[in-house]
Amino acid sequence: MEWKVQLFKLNYDQREADAVADVIRSGWLTMGERTVAFEREFAAYLGAGTMAAAVSNGTAALHLALLALDIGPGDEVIVPAQTFVADINAVMLVGATPVMADCTSFEDWNMDPADIERKITDRTRAVLIVHYAGVPCDMDAIVSLCQRKGLKLIEDCAHAPGASYKGRSVGTFGDVGCWSFFTNKNLSVGEGGMVTTRSDDLDREMRYLRSHGMTTLTLDRHKGRAVTYDVVRPGLNYRIDEIRAALGLVQLAKLDAANASRRKIVEAYRREIGGLEGVALPFPDRDDRVASSHIFPILLREGIERLEVVESLKADGVQSSIHYPAIHHFTAYSGMDLGATPIADEVAKRELTLPLYPDMTEGDVQVVADALRKALVKIG
Template identity: 60%
Template sequence: MWKVELFAPNYDEKESKAVNEVLDSGWLTMGERTKEFEKNFSFMLGNETKCTALSSATAALHIALMSLGIGEGDEVIIPALTFVADINVVRIVGAVPVLADCTSYNDWNMSAQTIAQEITEKTKAVIIVHFAGYPCQMDEIVALCKEKGIALIEDVAHAPGASYKGQKCGTFGDYGCFSFFTNKNLSVGEGGMLSSKSLELDQQGKYFRSHGMTSLTLDRHKGRAITYDIAQSGLNYRIDEIRSSLGLVQLSKLEEANKNRKKLVEHYIQNLKEIEEITIPFLELENIESAYHIFPILLDKNINRVAFIQALKKEGIQSSIHYPTFKNFTAFKNLNLNMAPIAEDISSRELTLPLYPTMSFKQVELVCNTIKKIINR
């Protein structure tokens, strides 16, 4: 159906071999491959970061809020432009979501200034998102959170491997929360990672991951433990060995894959920059190295986005929206969420074009030429 799909997994025989080795081993639940995945991911992040592999980034966000003691009546500032996971976990723990607007029409991330505008005496945490793989301006955000005594959680779902001033995203806050969903830069189907530089917070995360147990099934299987204690209440947010084996292979490919994404984005920009009806965000930002997770553009206000998406579909080009505004969802209509005018405008006009590391320059050119054709009709 698609000449160019939105995303394609960066898989080859290495992933197949890794999965088959797990199946042949007879050990499927969390085990040695998961430990190796956590170790290698920690090494990639640097800064003596500890990592806990999980079933999803949503699990990581949920654990982060619980570990930091966020609960009933507390306020948590989240981006107005993000996936519903961020607002959902805030509500699940009984806290109140407060929206921070985008910095500008060029930088769609929240900033220290847009966060500061929403801080009250009830604010207990901030969840930032490195949107599309582009890091937030972290110096000011970290300083603000320290000054106000507010916990900082990084949603790094879009940005594995991205860095700000040479420091990897996911190492600035109390916790970093990564996604390994099918369409992410590091893809295992379903999965996530929780990172922290704090030994105490890392241990909290591990307890929440597996029922608060002091030893795991693998430890008892290997004879390293006979029984276990329950240190605290916890959940089952474990990953399994199949997905950890995929994660190991994908992690080994990540740096090169992100470089390929960068080249493709640069080719997109070169082909689209002269089109007046399109605005390309995140241009000429300083101190960052992006992971180039998605390629978002902003359509002119006079363009009907639904009709544009349908026209692309007719030509065999898949596209998407990142993200619909929260206020349009049934679950959030009665929350009286605060205004975020830039984010709401972006949400109404944003369009995501195909991007994945095995994409060719010819496919980029086909997408761009199709866009020009539709606009010039």
């Protein structure tokens, strides 16, 4: 279908094409010098003494974080109800039990620190938070709670490269930060991710885990820095490749400007549809946080048939999406007692995501806003 305004567009140009061509000409495609540079520059971007290891995708990052923190059978991990299924999947795949915490309110869809505390049991080992839509969680309350209860903290920053809380980058508050560079993310390489930490021990463990538990890499042997290797623990193959690392370097250089463009589009949306009958906008501006504005979610009034809105927008050439369907409605999790989350359940029924990307214009916003008004009038 030909969209007038699609949900997301890459902000690629000749720089990405040249970066890929340079890798191909180099003859070295696996994890190499570009990966090392990407890790170094991403860690420096986050600051706070961060170390970074590039991996194959964001789900791999979550899996490595849980493995490195030795979370497994018998353990509980508190996760957000308002999230992509990868968080719950990763917890299940290490044999632990996910327990869902609710949104803070209908205005703030991030995890509620008070509900996190209510869900803690003597089996709870970790809290896994998500900075939903690129809006930072209430990190003061969450960090304090985890320290007080002796819990590990994992930050899922898939939505949030460039977001900050009280002047500090997200992904540097917890034990491990997990990042996704999937196609539609703020920093996009197609598939790819990063695990970050300020712990030397965790950094070393996650590097072992991402590459078969090996003590040296192919690049080390190619450069003559090593002849052979030891395997110090069972590991996986979650390595990134040089093409994606090269794309990541270009995208990282563009990130701040791209996020600033996203925030301007969010401001334009708020002007155009902020007072629209039948629509509520979450995440009002706050001075203590800077969002990466990954997506633009709205909350439809109770009783509005969301699918009808989606189809009306589609008829006018506007693509939309849902972030996210309720976890407990999926076949894999149907019937499981994941915890009561009434606000998140309601958000899952009524949330709709409108187009947002760096090169979007205010004219595009007007097209979307007009189509949304038309849909709401049509539906009544």
